[in-house]
Amino acid sequence: MYQFYWCDMSEQQISQLLGEFDYIVVGAGSAGCVLANRLTEDPGIKVLLLEAGGRDWNPWIHIPVGYFKTMHNPATDWCYLTDTDQGIAGRRLQWPRGKVLGGSSSLNGLLYIRGQHQDYDDWAALGNQGWSYREVLPYFKKSECQSRGADAYHGVDGPLRVSDLRLRREIADRFVEAAQQIGIPVNPDFNGERQEGVGYFQQTAHNGLRCSTARAFLHPVLKRPNLTLLTHAHTRRVLLEGKQATGIEFEHNGKRLQARAKREVVLSAGAIGSPQILQCSGIGEPEHLSSVGVECLHPLPGVGENLQDHLQIRLVFKTLCKTLNDEVNSLIKKLAVGLQYAFYRTGPLTLAASQVCIFTRSRAGLDRPDIQFHMQPLSADKPGEGVHPFSAFTASVCQLRPLSRGYVKILNADPHQYPSIQANYLSAKEDQQVAVAAIKVARQIAEADALKAVITDEFVPGRQYQTDEELLEAARIFSQSIYHPVGTCKMGNDELAVVDARLRVHGIKGLRVADASIMPLLISGNTNAPSIMIGEKAADMIKEDHRHG
Numbered sequence: 001m002y003q004f005y006w007c008d009m010s011e012q013q014i015s016q017l018l019g020e021f022d023y024i025v026v027g028a029g030s031a032g033c034v035l036a037n038r039l040t041e042d043p044g045i046k047v048l049l050l051e052a053g054g055r056d057w058n059p060w061i062h063i064p065v066g067y068f069k070t071m072h073n074p075a076t077d078w079c080y081l082t083d084t085d086q087g088i089a090g091r092r093l094q095w096p097r098g099k100v101l102g103g104s105s106s107l108n109g110l111l112y113i114r115g116q117h118q119d120y121d122d123w124a125a126l127g128n129q130g131w132s133y134r135e136v137l138p139y140f141k142k143s144e145c146q147s148r149g150a151d152a153y154h155g156v157d158g159p160l161r162v163s164d165l166r167l168r169r170e171i172a173d174r175f176v177e178a179a180q181q182i183g184i185p186v187n188p189d190f191n192g193e194r195q196e197g198v199g200y201f202q203q204t205a206h207n208g209l210r211c212s213t214a215r216a217f218l219h220p221v222l223k224r225p226n227l228t229l230l231t232h233a234h235t236r237r238v239l240l241e242g243k244q245a246t247g248i249e250f251e252h253n254g255k256r257l258q259a260r261a262k263r264e265v266v267l268s269a270g271a272i273g274s275p276q277i278l279q280c281s282g283i284g285e286p287e288h289l290s291s292v293g294v295e296c297l298h299p300l301p302g303v304g305e306n307l308q309d310h311l312q313i314r315l316v317f318k319t320l321c322k323t324l325n326d327e328v329n330s331l332i333k334k335l336a337v338g339l340q341y342a343f344y345r346t347g348p349l350t351l352a353a354s355q356v357c358i359f360t361r362s363r364a365g366l367d368r369p370d371i372q373f374h375m376q377p378l379s380a381d382k383p384g385e386g387v388h389p390f391s392a393f394t395a396s397v398c399q400l401r402p403l404s405r406g407y408v409k410i411l412n413a414d415p416h417q418y419p420s421i422q423a424n425y426l427s428a429k430e431d432q433q434v435a436v437a438a439i440k441v442a443r444q445i446a447e448a449d450a451l452k453a454v455i456t457d458e459f460v461p462g463r464q465y466q467t468d469e470e471l472l473e474a475a476r477i478f479s480q481s482i483y484h485p486v487g488t489c490k491m492g493n494d495e496l497a498v499v500d501a502r503l504r505v506h507g508i509k510g511l512r513v514a515d516a517s518i519m520p521l522l523i524s525g526n527t528n529a530p531s532i533m534i535g536e537k538a539a540d541m542i543k544e545d546h547r548h549g
Helices: 011-017 032-039 064-070 117-125 133-143 170-181 213-221 270-280 286-291 324-328 331-344 429-447 468-477 528-547
Strands: 021-026 047-050 144-146 160-164 197-200 227-230 233-241 244-252 255-267 311-319 356-360 371-376 392-399 407-409 420-422 455-460 479-481 511-513
Touching: 021 032, 021 244, 021 270, 032 047, 032 213, 032 528, 047 255, 117 133, 133 144, 133 528, 160 213, 170 197, 170 356, 170 392, 170 429, 233 255, 233 270, 255 270, 255 528, 270 407, 311 429, 324 331, 371 429, 392 429, 429 455, 429 468, 468 479
Parallel strands: 021 047, 021 255, 047 227, 144 160, 255 511
Antiparallel strands: 197 356, 233 244, 244 255, 311 392, 311 455, 311 479, 356 371, 371 392, 407 420
């Protein structure tokens, strides 16, 4: 039995139970589920997996387009909100993060992108031994069950299902053709030999159902006797004895409890949760901790710093082609969509966050792509608020490797209080220049023959934005996060590094971080696949260290 109900146990029984674990993993998300699976492959290793959210019972989690229902839903989403940000015209952005088994892999857009080879070589060049592309590729392949079959870049023996989209629409085909007409080559595999080009995304789905890390890695192993899962377990802090992590204090069913780890505590709570837990534990920048009433037990100034995210600039074009707007706005067609999915597991309900992807360069002379497009055959002001009452598609574009940096900082000692999240979008001059250039590339695609023939109007931002100054203003106003926060417990050896190349927290024994927060630099693309890779590699390093004592 993997779920324990504390009301039936005495405090002594609980204390005895929680003293039996070798490893405690905090967060059953994209990396945490992988860790729970791989660590318990050894029957001699006992693992406690703590998840602040609940079970993944909501049916919308498993229907691909269900992210419209699970994002911004407090039952499944932490519903974070950034601070006001002058870089985006003083706005605050919603940052969905999964609060459920599978974490953000249970409510993301299902897009499977690994990033560029050079991204990982850059990590290694910063002194992070073992993180070059050549060294991380085996972990991507280890996780993957690729529907197209195995090759030098893809695996078929892993639990994570990766498949082609089960929906095609004319406007998306036209978008692919238009990109080619302005010189962007076709690329059938963004995760293969090269990333640059235009083509269709692959998604983490199988037979029309989402394949979250909970479904892929966790559910198949829940009956292992050496794995204990606790849901609705909100971690308060890491327990420290001097410079040694010994366990976790958490809340469950209204009780404050402690669990002891004989070997290690591994934080996999994400780019917001992991630095928050460290800071609440007294690990962080001393002056900041003192200012919010937390005793500094271990000075580590980089905790919560180095925050990076992808900011997408939305362009919406009205079109003569019928789009998903027309299908969703018709009751009869909506019924047909439901029946198509029920009987064949195809159609609009299998829609990932986007259909078409482009990786290209914002200007000549660059050695690799620096912008990415996400094209959707629909348009809306915000997810979950309904599509527009006219035919339209969305072409969002983001800078892949922004220079702007933000932070995550707790506001007080209460672990339930959301931290301050300041992304500092478009604060770097180069980011502003790329934003302007990216809008121009989007307009070039729209003006190519394949699309020009069917586009009737640029609805967002609108043709009134023409000069570079006006386009930068449009970027500040008509932009949203793609929900790729990383970097707040960065890996490295510099003064802001939080973990070393083996993901061990600097200066603290028995404590690691394994999630997107350890990325020293944001990868060039969507972040779920890299987070799963981090879980795979972390598990191997932990088991290796376990074998060597």
